[in-house]
Amino acid sequence: MIRVREFDPGTDRAGAEAVERMCEVGPSGTMSLFTDLLGDPVCRVRHSPAFLMLVAETVDNNEIVGLVRGCIKTVTCGKKMSRDGPRSYSPIYTKVAYILGLRVSPFHRRMGIGLKLVTQMEEWFRENGAEYSYMATDIDNEASVRLFTGRCGYSKFRTPSILVHPVYAHRLPTGRHVSIVRLSPAESELLYRRKFATTEFFPSDIDSILRNPLSLGTFLAVRSDSYRWSGVDDFLSDPPESWAVTSVWDSKSVFRLEVKGAGRIRKGLARASRAVDRVLPWFRIPSVPDLFRPFGFYFLYGLGGGGPDAVELVRSLCRHAHNMARSGGCGVVVTELASCDPLREGVPHWKRLSCAEDLWCVRRVADDYSIGEVGDWTKSAPGETIFVDPREF
Template sequence: MAAVDIREYDPSRDRAGTEAVDRECDVGPTGGMSLHADLLGDPVARIRHSPDYLMLVAETLGPGGRIIVGIIRGTVKSVATGKSCPGAHAVASVGYILGLRVAPSHRRMGLALRLVQRLEQWFERMGAEYAYMATDKSNEASLRLFTVRCGYSKFRTPSLLVHPVHAHRLRVPRRAAVFRLGARDAERLYNARFAHVEFFPADIGAVLGNQLSIGTFLAVIDDGSDGRREWRGAERFLACPPASWALASLWDCGGVFRLELRGASRLRRAAAAATRALDRAARWMRVPSVPDFFRPFSGWFAYGLAGDGPDASIAAEALFATFVNMARGRAAAVAVEVAACDPLRRRIPHWRRLSCTEDLWCMKRLGGIEESDGWDWSRSPPGFSIFVDPREV
């Protein structure tokens, strides 16, 4: 077996090889089908919006010369740890691992482990205190690699909720009024409400101002006392917030990659097409139609979901229904990821077959660094909220 070298990705000569590995490694098996992601010809598309990023490739000698047989991507950023005690380390530098792929011909040779270790070394050089990754809890190979061989611990189990986009509109609760916020007001609200929420990025302004960020929206519930409020700016909102509200932003994942569900039978494709045709012809019937997931499609991601008040979950429902309605003709599905114990998730509309009720995040401390007070974020209990950075979706 030829030796395998690991080096940094070179866009001038590695694009075709990395695309080939990505194509061989479809993810998300569902009833005999697999989900394929196309990065639109840019292998670093999923990480180049982050402040610091790196892509590594594993290369070996093949019959026709040097070939790429493995890839891994990673980013480093500063985030809130969820610890708000006076004098505590409320912010940490973390490395995020995503896009680990090994060609089927070179699996079970320790290559994935080598890729992870090389990326962790870069994390440490960049000053990262922790490394984390996300995977499906049913991905046994990935879990064995990270928890058994790489020393990661199971950390959080957020839920990924997905709703398809139909020809008809979803109903928005009548008690809810939805406002679109300017970037400055959005940043002000997020900094005020998310200062100590886990994984809240220090560069939130860059996220909200990114070209892929569609906008930030606020839903307010009419409680019958003062009617629906008008948006009068972040300062007034923070000084006297409504009784129940919810906040979230939208990200266009279609600007980075397209998805495609492969392996569907002709019968399943025909049945899905029939639901779409009926939905278009008779929208008043509100047919739960299935978008054409069997061709490349784009999706939107709702991030930064927050809220407060006895009817905050209704406000969250209004936001998500509004997002799905906005996506008609522009995306095939809208998704949001929320903490397992977040009360806002109760009324968010979603399809169970498209969603993942228990995603799995794993984390470990890097370099044997010890906090002065002995606190270890990777072993801390979960909070009610979590901020999912759309740049890492």
């Protein structure tokens, strides 16, 4: 007999962490969730506007055998013509819920525990006014895909790419004739709302994200030989021909990852590459950091831009973030983009560490069946870009 209830941080922490450790995330040989730095399994969602964590436990001995996290927020699901002009659009918002961190002990699988956790979480979503629920999983995770698309009624929705780049022992040059400006939270919010508000999944509380202590700053890249920064108002009223922007999130302070399945020879070669890189940094050897023990990472969100040099400016921002991660003691830099995003070419990454298709599935959970301004969002075609909330990565 299994019962599902709300997580109690006073009594359930050890049991929840034990389940986390037993459940690898990601295919063999890639990154997998290791442990929570803060010792608080709910910390990955506590930065969201509304969140909940549920656990499944055995009735006879109160052993925690499963858990799931969920959060609710308001995001952009489409756009409509604005009164400001013929080419102006305003966002269409909807209240969505996100399921993450579904874990079931390997010794208690195929018993319907995952379904119970998801079903009860969805009840909380409906009670709090969510219209849609979505989740993300590796496209090769057959058990998860089967549960959500088969038994829970979710539809395959989007397939963004997770791009991972290791942090070397040497610094990376940000490029000639490139100026990188750090924006204040107020300037960042103004830019994001003006330029990205109609991007799918753009959070209406972007100000809360930008002012969160885990957000390490927003950085704008422009050509220094053709544009001089004079403030965000001037930038928005008369933008340069090319520009790019990104924000950096400190995931290292929330949880850590590790790579499993590597043999002794591979570990030895990685160790040798780091040693040479430290001694001869001017050679700029693409050394492999120590990813075989718990390591942290920085996550790039809000990555975007425009103009003929946008790809090159994105590359400069990624190198700047790499240097930040190097100073911060991180093992990798991670970002997630729509698979067809044209700026993806500017994001350096290693294919072996990256995930080409991170499957997002969605379903409508609202009790009423009235369709909003965008129609049935679950049936909408994907766009070129998508906004990935760092609080849910």
